[in-house]
Amino acid sequence: MSDNSAQAVLDQRQLKHSKKGIFAGIMSGVLWGASGTVLGLALNFAPFTSEAYATDASTFNWSYICMMVAFSLCGALMHDTFAAIWVAVHNIRAGKFKEYGRSLRTKPGKMVCLGALLGGPVGMSGYLLGITFVSSSYALPITASYPALAAILATFIFRERNPARVWVGVVLCILGSFLVYYAPLGEGQEKDIYFAIGMILSTLACIGWASEGLLSTYGMDMLDPDIALGIREAVSAIAYFIFILPLVTLYMSKFGPTPIWELFTDAMGTSAFPVYAFAGFLGGFSYIYWYRALNMAGVARAMALNVTYAFWGVLLGALLTSLEPTIYLFIGAASIAFGAILVSINPRELFRLRDVK
Numbered sequence: 001m002s003d004n005s006a007q008a009v010l011d012q013r014q015l016k017h018s019k020k021g022i023f024a025g026i027m028s029g030v031l032w033g034a035s036g037t038v039l040g041l042a043l044n045f046a047p048f049t050s051e052a053y054a055t056d057a058s059t060f061n062w063s064y065i066c067m068m069v070a071f072s073l074c075g076a077l078m079h080d081t082f083a084a085i086w087v088a089v090h091n092i093r094a095g096k097f098k099e100y101g102r103s104l105r106t107k108p109g110k111m112v113c114l115g116a117l118l119g120g121p122v123g124m125s126g127y128l129l130g131i132t133f134v135s136s137s138y139a140l141p142i143t144a145s146y147p148a149l150a151a152i153l154a155t156f157i158f159r160e161r162n163p164a165r166v167w168v169g170v171v172l173c174i175l176g177s178f179l180v181y182y183a184p185l186g187e188g189q190e191k192d193i194y195f196a197i198g199m200i201l202s203t204l205a206c207i208g209w210a211s212e213g214l215l216s217t218y219g220m221d222m223l224d225p226d227i228a229l230g231i232r233e234a235v236s237a238i239a240y241f242i243f244i245l246p247l248v249t250l251y252m253s254k255f256g257p258t259p260i261w262e263l264f265t266d267a268m269g270t271s272a273f274p275v276y277a278f279a280g281f282l283g284g285f286s287y288i289y290w291y292r293a294l295n296m297a298g299v300a301r302a303m304a305l306n307v308t309y310a311f312w313g314v315l316l317g318a319l320l321t322s323l324e325p326t327i328y329l330f331i332g333a334a335s336i337a338f339g340a341i342l343v344s345i346n347p348r349e350l351f352r353l354r355d356v357k
Helices: 003-042 062-093 099-104 107-134 136-143 146-157 164-182 193-220 225-252 260-267 272-297 299-306 309-320 327-344
Strands: none
Touching (some): 003 107, 003 136, 003 272, 062 107, 107 136, 107 225, 146 164, 146 193, 146 327, 164 327, 225 260, 225 272, 260 272, 272 299, 309 327
C-alpha cells in the first residue's frame, strides 16, 4: 500500500470518528433537555401530588419553600443515584468497573471528586430547585450559560486570554438570560417571589457546573472519560445520602416540614419511581454521549453542541407540558445557546471536518 493510500484510509477513519463525535454532542444536548423535562413532569405524579404534602403557595411562606426543597432534593437524589447506576452498568459491561478504585487514589481522581461535589450537590440541587419553582423551560436556558461563566472564571483564575468572539458570546448569554427572566409566562400566568427564587437557584446551578468544569477538565485529561463520569455520579449520589439530605433536613425543619426521606421512601412505591428512573437514564446517557463527544470531537465542539439543551428544553417543554412558552423565551434560549457556542468555538469550525479526497 502506498503512502498516499495509507493516508487516505487514515483520513477516512478520522472523518468517521469526528462525525460520530458530532452526533454524540448533539445527542448529549437532546437527552439533557429531555431529562430536565421529565424531571419537571415527575412532580405531577404521586407522592408529590398527595394532600399530605400540600401547602399554600398563594402567599410567601416558609412551609411551601421547605416542601419545594424536599421535592427537589428528593428528585436530585434519585436522579444522580439512578444515573450512577446506569453509568456503572455501562462500565461493568465494558470491563472498566475495576478502574474506579485505582482512579480514586490518583490526584486527577480526587479533582473529579471535588468537581462532583460542585456539580452535584451544588449544581444539580440548584437545577432541580429551579425546575421545581419555574419549570424546566425557564431553568434550562439559565443553566446553559455555564460555558460563559466558566470563560469569565478562567480569565480571572487562570489568567486566560480570550478572543473577542468569546466576549461577544458572554454578552449574548447575559442578554439571553435577562430575556428569559423577563419573558412573559403566558396567558393566565403571573410571576411571583417563587419565580425569582427559582431563577436565582438556576443561576446557582450555572455557577456549580462552571466550577465543576474547571476542576474536572484537569482530571478528565488523565482518566478514562467513562470512569471519570462514573466517579462523578457515584460521589454525588453518596454525598446526597450522607451529608446533604441530613443537614438540609435538620436545618429546614426549623422553618417547616421537610419530609425528604418520607418522600423518597414513598416515591419508591409510586408512579414517580419509574419516572425518576427514566430521567436518570436520560441524564446518565446524556453524560455518556457528552464524554464521548469530548473524546471524539474535541472539547470545543462537544461543549458547543451540548449547550443546545437550552433550546431543546424549551421545545420539549412546549410539546410535553402545559407551559405556554412565549416567543421571548424562545429568543432568549436561542441567544444563550448561540452565545455559549461562540464561547466554546468559532461557529465556522463547528461542523468543519477534515476534507477527504
